[in-house]
Amino acid sequence: MSPASTENSVFLRSLLREPVPYTPVWLMRQAGRYLPEYNATRARAGSFLGLAKNPDYACEVTLQPLDRFALDAAILFSDILTVPDAMGLGLSFEQGEGPRFAHPIRTEQDVARLAVPDMESLRYVFDAVSLIRRQLAGRVPLIGFAGSPFTVSCYMVEGKGSDDYRLIKTMMYSRPDLLHRILDVTAQTTAAYLNAQIDAGAQAVMIFDSWGGVLADGLFQEFSLTYTQRVISALQREREGQRIPVIAFTKGGGQWLESIADAGCDAVGVDWTVNLAAARRRVQDRVAFQGNMDPMALFGGEDAIRAEARRVLDAFGPVGKGGHVFNLGHGISQFSPPDAVAVLVDEVHRYSRQFHV
Amino acid sequence: MSPASTENSVFLRSLLREPVPYTPVWLMRQAGRYLPEYNATRARAGSFLGLAKNPDYACEVTLQPLDRFALDAAILFSDILTVPDAMGLGLSFEQGEGPRFAHPIRTEQDVARLAVPDMESLRYVFDAVSLIRRQLAGRVPLIGFAGSPFTVSCYMVEGKGSDDYRLIKTMMYSRPDLLHRILDVTAQTTAAYLNAQIDAGAQAVMIFDSWGGVLADGLFQEFSLTYTQRVISALQREREGQRIPVIAFTKGGGQWLESIADAGCDAVGVDWTVNLAAARRRVQDRVAFQGNMDPMALFGGEDAIRAEARRVLDAFGPVGKGGHVFNLGHGISQFSPPDAVAVLVDEVHRYSRQFHV
Numbered sequence: 001m002s003p004a005s006t007e008n009s010v011f012l013r014s015l016l017r018e019p020v021p022y023t024p025v026w027l028m029r030q031a032g033r034y035l036p037e038y039n040a041t042r043a044r045a046g047s048f049l050g051l052a053k054n055p056d057y058a059c060e061v062t063l064q065p066l067d068r069f070a071l072d073a074a075i076l077f078s079d080i081l082t083v084p085d086a087m088g089l090g091l092s093f094e095q096g097e098g099p100r101f102a103h104p105i106r107t108e109q110d111v112a113r114l115a116v117p118d119m120e121s122l123r124y125v126f127d128a129v130s131l132i133r134r135q136l137a138g139r140v141p142l143i144g145f146a147g148s149p150f151t152v153s154c155y156m157v158e159g160k161g162s163d164d165y166r167l168i169k170t171m172m173y174s175r176p177d178l179l180h181r182i183l184d185v186t187a188q189t190t191a192a193y194l195n196a197q198i199d200a201g202a203q204a205v206m207i208f209d210s211w212g213g214v215l216a217d218g219l220f221q222e223f224s225l226t227y228t229q230r231v232i233s234a235l236q237r238e239r240e241g242q243r244i245p246v247i248a249f250t251k252g253g254g255q256w257l258e259s260i261a262d263a264g265c266d267a268v269g270v271d272w273t274v275n276l277a278a279a280r281r282r283v284q285d286r287v288a289f290q291g292n293m294d295p296m297a298l299f300g301g302e303d304a305i306r307a308e309a310r311r312v313l314d315a316f317g318p319v320g321k322g323g324h325v326f327n328l329g330h331g332i333s334q335f336s337p338p339d340a341v342a343v344l345v346d347e348v349h350r351y352s353r354q355f356h357v
Numbered sequence: 358m359s360p361a362s363t364e365n366s367v368f369l370r371s372l373l374r375e376p377v378p379y380t381p382v383w384l385m386r387q388a389g390r391y392l393p394e395y396n397a398t399r400a401r402a403g404s405f406l407g408l409a410k411n412p413d414y415a416c417e418v419t420l421q422p423l424d425r426f427a428l429d430a431a432i433l434f435s436d437i438l439t440v441p442d443a444m445g446l447g448l449s450f451e452q453g454e455g456p457r458f459a460h461p462i463r464t465e466q467d468v469a470r471l472a473v474p475d476m477e478s479l480r481y482v483f484d485a486v487s488l489i490r491r492q493l494a495g496r497v498p499l500i501g502f503a504g505s506p507f508t509v510s511c512y513m514v515e516g517k518g519s520d521d522y523r524l525i526k527t528m529m530y531s532r533p534d535l536l537h538r539i540l541d542v543t544a545q546t547t548a549a550y551l552n553a554q555i556d557a558g559a560q561a562v563m564i565f566d567s568w569g570g571v572l573a574d575g576l577f578q579e580f581s582l583t584y585t586q587r588v589i590s591a592l593q594r595e596r597e598g599q600r601i602p603v604i605a606f607t608k609g610g611g612q613w614l615e616s617i618a619d620a621g622c623d624a625v626g627v628d629w630t631v632n633l634a635a636a637r638r639r640v641q642d643r644v645a646f647q648g649n650m651d652p653m654a655l656f657g658g659e660d661a662i663r664a665e666a667r668r669v670l671d672a673f674g675p676v677g678k679g680g681h682v683f684n685l686g687h688g689i690s691q692f693s694p695p696d697a698v699a700v701l702v703d704e705v706h707r708y709s710r711q712f713h714v
Contacts, residue, residue, distance in 0.1 A: 164652075164653065164690060165653065166690065169651065169653035169654075169657075170653065170656040172657075173653065173656060173657025173658070173661040174656070174657045174658045174661055213630065215630070215651075216629040216630060216649075216650075216686075217629070217631060217632040217672075218632070218668065219651075220630070252609070254611070254612045255611045255612060255630060255631065255632070272573040273572070273612060274574060275574040292573075294572075294573045294576075295521075296521065296523055296526035296527065297573075299523060299530060299531070300526075300527065300530025300531045301530070301531050304531055308530065308573075311575065315574075315575075329573075333521060333523065335523065
């Protein structure tokens with residue numbers, strides 16, 4: 001199926017700062033635990049990895065939120081840690097514990113052994129992309145994604161989630177050469193991975209730098225943004241005559257918007273601490289923005305959700321030569337009431353039309 | 358003892374942007390678990406609260422880091438949660454679990470019952486301040502502190518630490534009137550508390566807004582900064598003819614430096630994501646800055662510690678009409694090697710002289 005045949009291209013055109021009738025909206029982690037139908041599929045799959053590694057299940061949960069809500073894009077159901085799993089680190093998810101790697105990368109020997117894996121080991125992801133594209137049948141565009149090299153490397157070195165990033169930062173400060181090699185291999189792998197998703201049918205790709213914001217100024221640029229940029233520059237940006245937009249999202253990256261915007265992406269994803277009016281001025285609409293309502297606003301009840309959606313849209317203001325894709329500033333909470341999403345999507349679609357004239 | 362008799366006033370003068378021979382340095386949480394002598398005293402005290410509520414123990418641990426390192430300031434050993442404890446919320450620290458309140462503030466009734474407590478219930482803090490001042494005998498100045506009303510309220514509503522702030526944000530979005538009342542009572546209490554610390558001998562005060570940075574732009578200003586500002590404006594700023602400088606620290610506040618600087622403080626504390634050169638330009642040296650090395654840099658070994666210290670000092674540059682107090686960008690990790698602090702203090706004192714000419 002050619003991207004040109006997508007019926008609803010408001011999302012893709014917004015990323016490219018082309019005129020659209022309203023502000024499109026999708027939500028990070030929109031296929032997830034806040035939906036009972038997701039939990040039912042996950043129960044059938046037996047585990048999170050069983051879900052992510054089975055293209056039929058991955059397709060099923062990817063489409064679930066689209067059947068409930070008038071969202072303007074689908075995003076592949078997967079996990080950013082498929083990449084190091086393919087590198088042989090042995091990914092598992094303990095119940096209620098988050099991800100764990102059996103073989104974290106800590107020593108010079110560990111680092112020396114790292115290599116770009118054969119993309120065949122990630123075939124299940126590309127199969128899911130193809131299947132989802134077929135099943136979507138052009139309703140909305142499909143987003144592919146990967147973690148940023150730095151974010152993925154955090155898990156590779158720490159071996160699991162962390163609240164102080166002590167192990168990777170100890171490596172960064174004491175043996176920067178080792179971390180640079182991990183990042184280099186991960187960046188090469190990530191570029192190949194995203195290109196294969198695009199080959200399989202992804203119509204836009206997003207790079208999640210969830211943890212770049214924990215780095216000091218200067219070191220964010222050296223250890224995170226440089227490698228995100230390297231991934232972006234290695235991506236195919238056109239496929240079957242259609243531009244493939246790239247979104248770079250950095251949680252906690254509000255102070256570095258100018259340099260993120262200059263990393264080669266079409267759109268910058270921002271968290272809720274960013275003022276969108278100031279952000280547009282700072283990058284002079286050279287890129288589109290994606291964001292940025294606080295996911296916790298979905299707990300405030302209908303009036304608060306509508307008010308917060310309007311606050312985000314008002315901050316961006318008349319879209320003009322810019323581009324705005326509405327999203328949360330981070331993934332939707334598993335505790336969110338599903339009805340809140342319906343309210344949000346309705347308000348964004350309704351209220352934003354005045355800004356597209 | 359009059360503040361004027363303090364032998365080493367480099368810290369106080371830096372906060373007031375007066376000329377000094379070198380950049381002063383102290384570390385957030387410098388009296389803490391990374392020091393074996395602290396752990397020994399805590400063991401004798403039986404618990405964290407036993408330590409914090411006993412002026413003799415609090416004095417002992419406050420002075421410990423000064424006996425090891427050439428630090429330029431002492432900070433009262435206490436906890437930001439003494440304030441809601443005095444409000445009757447029932448503070449405890451479970452082993453390895455962090456703080457917990459027996460009576461968190463969740464309902465309209467809870468909020469209605471909140472009141473500014475009698476400062477006599479915090480007498481143990483003021484006694485500790487007086488004792489520490491006597492024991493310091495003018496070696497270095499003593500800093501008093503409190504949490505920001507928003508940060509303290511996070512714990513009051515959540516009842517413990519949180520990683521998504523769901524309860525307080527649900528209240529903020531759905532019943533902002535309730536949260537405003539909690540913040541109002543907490544701000545009044547905090548102002549009285551800091552003024553009593555100043556009466557007891559604190560020579561500078563710091564307000565820790567550890568969690569303001571989790572708020573959306575716009576809501577940070579409304580729910581956090583407004584109340585920090587209210588505390589600052591209620592503080593006595595001179596005592597025995599000496600100016601009492603105020604430091605406002607907001608973790609994750611790098612995007613809001615201008616408005617924090619305008620909140621009435623003498624110095625803005627910043628985390629390691631902030632570029633100090635850009636920060637100075639943004640506020641045009643109207644305030645001093647305190648910060649901002651990544652606490653994790655202390656794990657990098659001597660060369661890395663010295664290099665990172667120089668990077669922070671170089672970013673600030675020639676001090677001129679500005680003011681710089683060196684610190685970490687957040688509290689020192691309990692896992693830090695104590696020797697790393699000696700290296701850091703040495704490098705800051707040595708390398709910074711060139712910037713004070």
